[in-house]
Structure formats: C-alpha cells, structure tokens
Amino acid sequence: MTDTNTLTDRYIAAALHSVPTAERDDLERELRASIADAVDGRVEAGETPPTAERATLEDLGDPAHLAARYLDRPTFLLGPAYYFTWLRLLKTLLLIVLPIGAIAAVAVDLLDGMPPQRIVGTVVTSVLAIGVHLTFWTTLVFVVLERSGAKNARPAGAKGVPSWSLDMLPDVARRTTGVAELVVMIVGTVLFAFVVIWQQQVGFVRDDAGDPVPFLRPELWGFWIPALFVLLAVSVALAVARYRAGRPTGTLVLAGAALNVVGWTAALVLLLRGELVDTRFFDRLDVTAATGDWNVVYQVTAVIIAATVLWSIVDDVVKWRRAARDAG
Known part of the structure; x- marks a missing residue:
C-alpha cells in the first residue's frame, strides 16, 4: 500500500491549513519541489533519505510560520x-x-x-x-x-x-477525529446539561398548582445530578484530548470506556431501583395505564441502554485497533 502519510505530506498539510483554498495548489507545488530538491541534495551528500527528509523539514521550521511568510501575513501581535x-x-x-x-x-x-x-x-x-x-x-x-x-x-x-517540532505534525491520512465531531459533542453536552436543569425548573408538565413536574426525581439534586455535571465536564475534556490526538488512542479509549461504565452503571442502578424517574411526570400525561408495570418498563429500558453503551465501547475499541494497525 502506498504511504500517503510521510513527514513531507504531514508538513505540507500543516502549512496549507491556514492558506486560502485558491492559493493552496500553488504553495503545495512550490513546497514539494523545494523539499524534494533539498532532500535530493542531502542524499547526494551521503545522508539517508529519511534523515535527509527530516533535516530538510526541520530547517524549514514551523509550517505556520512558513505559510505566513508565503502569504505575507503580519504576525506581530506578540x-x-x-x-x-x-x-x-x-x-x-x-x-x-x-x-x-x-x-x-x-x-x-x-x-x-x-x-x-x-x-x-x-x-x-x-x-x-x-x-x-x-x-x-x-x-x-x-x-x-x-x-x-x-x-x-x-x-x-x-x-x-x-x-514546534516535527513530532507535532498531524497524521493527515489517518486522522479520524475532526473539529466538527468535537463541536457537535461539546454543543450536545451543553444542551443536555441545560435540558436537565430546564426540566427541573420549567418543564412542560405541571401539577394542579401550576408548578413544574420534573422528569427526574428532585432528590437526585442532592448528589447524583451534580456528579453528572462533573462527568459531562470530564467527557468534554476527553473529547478535546481525542481531537488533539487526531485518532483514538489506548489511553483515551480506556478512559472513555471507564467514564461510560461509571456513569451509565449509576444511572441504570437508579433506574432499576425506581429512584431515577419521577412517575408523577407520566401520571400527568395519563400514560400510566398504557405502560402497566413500571418495573418491566425500567428493565426493558435498562437492557436497551446497556446494549447501546456496550456497542459504543466495542466500536471505540475496534476503531482504536484499526488505527493502531494502520499506524503500524
């Protein structure tokens, strides 16, 4: 299989990142020609191709600086x-x-x-x-x-x-985590936290006195919901780390799996004990008769959630193993 993720490819991709699309082709051609000439000269002088390539790129320096010089872009804030x-x-x-x-x-x-x-x-x-x-x-x-x-x-x-160093260059061909995925995750997490608060304070189901009837039991605010917010913050930090890595790593996959297991295990235990959902919410919607035994509903829901979480963990592990195999 052709290697499309060499140091030169990664360096050029980093240099082109902040360059307008219309100018990228010209800069890429110039860079590849310049790098190839310099590498050939070093090889003729007796260096091995990998050593010559690395030395050439190190001499060029930070690709962001290089792109700024090419664009004649001022960088004098500091x-x-x-x-x-x-x-x-x-x-x-x-x-x-x-x-x-x-x-x-x-x-x-x-x-x-x-x-x-x-x-x-x-x-x-x-x-x-x-x-x-x-x-x-x-x-x-x-x-x-x-x-x-x-x-x-x-x-x-x-x-x-x-x-900056060459080790900071991203893997162009193997990056599997993009900024869009990160933004969606962060926005979704913030919205979820807001919904948890909204359902308690406002909601759309109200009792006879006009007060909101929450979906989650109010007693959870004593410990469990603040703990949930902590887990959400940790999950955002992991998402940022995963984005910076560009692909799943063993440490991040293990940390994500541990976070899922801890968070969802606590949620499922509360659900099966009848301590998670406030049944008054469904009573006000007149759906109690249709559901029948709440324990059966909780058990079915728990199985579905557990299967989904397990699939998510397995999928993460598969992606990590595939990325490790490709990198090897």
Whole structure:
C-alpha cells in the first residue's frame, strides 16, 4: 500500500491549513519541489533519505510560520518568535476551559436558586468573561516573556510553553477525529446539561398548582445530578484530548470506556431501583395505564441502554485497533 502519510505530506498539510483554498495548489507545488530538491541534495551528500527528509523539514521550521511568510501575513501581535506558540496554547485553553466554565456556571446558578430564564444570561456572561480573562492573561504572560530579555532565546526555553517540532505534525491520512465531531459533542453536552436543569425548573408538565413536574426525581439534586455535571465536564475534556490526538488512542479509549461504565452503571442502578424517574411526570400525561408495570418498563429500558453503551465501547475499541494497525 502506498504511504500517503510521510513527514513531507504531514508538513505540507500543516502549512496549507491556514492558506486560502485558491492559493493552496500553488504553495503545495512550490513546497514539494523545494523539499524534494533539498532532500535530493542531502542524499547526494551521503545522508539517508529519511534523515535527509527530516533535516530538510526541520530547517524549514514551523509550517505556520512558513505559510505566513508565503502569504505575507503580519504576525506581530506578540512578535513572530512567539505568535504561533501563543496561538496554539490559547486555542487549547479555550477549548478546554470554556465548556467546563459553562457547566460550572450552570451548576452554581442552579444551587443559588436562580430562575432558568436568568441562568442562560449569566452563563453567556460568565463564558465571555472567562474567555476575555483567559485571553488577556495568556497574552500578558507572552508579552512579559518577550520583553524580559528572553526574545533572543528560543520560545521552547519558556517553562511549560510548547515549541514546534516535527513530532507535532498531524497524521493527515489517518486522522479520524475532526473539529466538527468535537463541536457537535461539546454543543450536545451543553444542551443536555441545560435540558436537565430546564426540566427541573420549567418543564412542560405541571401539577394542579401550576408548578413544574420534573422528569427526574428532585432528590437526585442532592448528589447524583451534580456528579453528572462533573462527568459531562470530564467527557468534554476527553473529547478535546481525542481531537488533539487526531485518532483514538489506548489511553483515551480506556478512559472513555471507564467514564461510560461509571456513569451509565449509576444511572441504570437508579433506574432499576425506581429512584431515577419521577412517575408523577407520566401520571400527568395519563400514560400510566398504557405502560402497566413500571418495573418491566425500567428493565426493558435498562437492557436497551446497556446494549447501546456496550456497542459504543466495542466500536471505540475496534476503531482504536484499526488505527493502531494502520499506524503500524
């Protein structure tokens, strides 16, 4: 099988990532020709092809810098030595911290007894404030680094600040996790958390006094629903890690399976004990007579959920094994 995921392919893909589509073909041709000439020259001088390829790409440097030079794009927010390192770090922090901050803000507002219609506004405000502070303080750190006499040193010398290297190039042909999948997962998680809160505070089923009748038992707010929000935050963090890896890894698959087992086992135990769903919800909808024995309904539902979760875990393992086999 032809290798379509060489270092050169990965480097060029990284360089083309921020280049307008109309200009990508020209840049790709120039880059491939330039890299091929440099590699051939090194091979003629006695280097092996893999060594020559790696040395050539290392000499070219960060592909983002290369693309910026090609486009004549200014990168002087912090200075060219630190700009792309700052940008990579800030993107990572925003992807991880903002979803967690949104979920935490919802939980805090709920515990304070804030009405749902106000929760949305405070969550948006909180997320914007977190984003502004995160951007400001991260930028300030890099500005201080650049103006403290460290500008003549490599950015890699800054503790905790990752510099570019060939090992950071994504696997172009084998990437299986895209940004669309990540965004859908995060948005779906946030919406699910909102629905959990909404069904308790507003809902669409009401009792004779006009108060909302929740789908989930109110007693769950003592421990189980806050624990659910924690699990949702962890699942978002895992999704971000999986996106950055580009494909499933053994550690991420194991962590995801453990999260599924812990979360769904707790949910199924509560369901089978009759401690998850508030049956008053169905009583108000007049569906109790049609369902018959609730224990039978719970058991059938539990089997369906368990089978779905098991299939999801097996599917993740299969994808991981396939990705590992392809990489090998």
